[in-house]
Amino acid sequence: MTGSVEDAVRKPSWQKWLLIASLAVNLLIAGGAAGAFWSHRHGGRHFGHWQGREHGLMGFVGELVPDRQGEFRASIEAERAKIKPMREGVKEGWKETNAVLGTEPFDKDKLKSAMSRMIDAEVRMRTAIADALVETAAKLSPEERQKLKAWREKQGKMFGGRRGWRERIGTGREGGPGSE
Secondary structure (H helix, E strand, O other): OOOOOOHHHHHHHHOOOOOOOHHHHHHHHHHHHHHHHHHHOOOHHHHHOOOOOOOOOOHHHOOHHHHHHHHHHHHHHHHHHHHHHHHHHHHHHHHHHHHHHHOOOOOOOHHHHHHHHHHHHHHHHHHHHHHHHHHHHHHOOOHHHHOOOHHHHHHHHHHHOOOOOHHHOOOOOOOOOOOO
């Protein structure tokens, strides 16, 4: 027997690098899972969407000077509290409409009536939202209203109108919308 015990125990170098790569992949997967768990447990939205940002008019409050933010934040939170039951009413209307749609024998008039109630609930909610915007705008200075206008235009570009997603991101198929 020639050779030492160390030579017999030694592994080829490619196995060492394979083990290091495997460890790196495992750490990457474990880190991703831990990050998703942390984000979910601490109020984050899926895949980072809206993470750390306010939505609706609350997003505009950050545009104001700090000493004015508290007043508007409280006002908007009060309006949201009024609107929340209306939103629940819209959800219930949708559920009712869907239940009638799946009922046999199908009753056209019953579905039309349920849809009408749902649409009325949506209109009441949208009217309350519009009233909240009007009340907020009435409390703003002319400079702040210009900031609100610019903020709304920015929001309209992200979510607005009847444009498709290609137009919103500025790309499109040749000759199609957004390809200018």
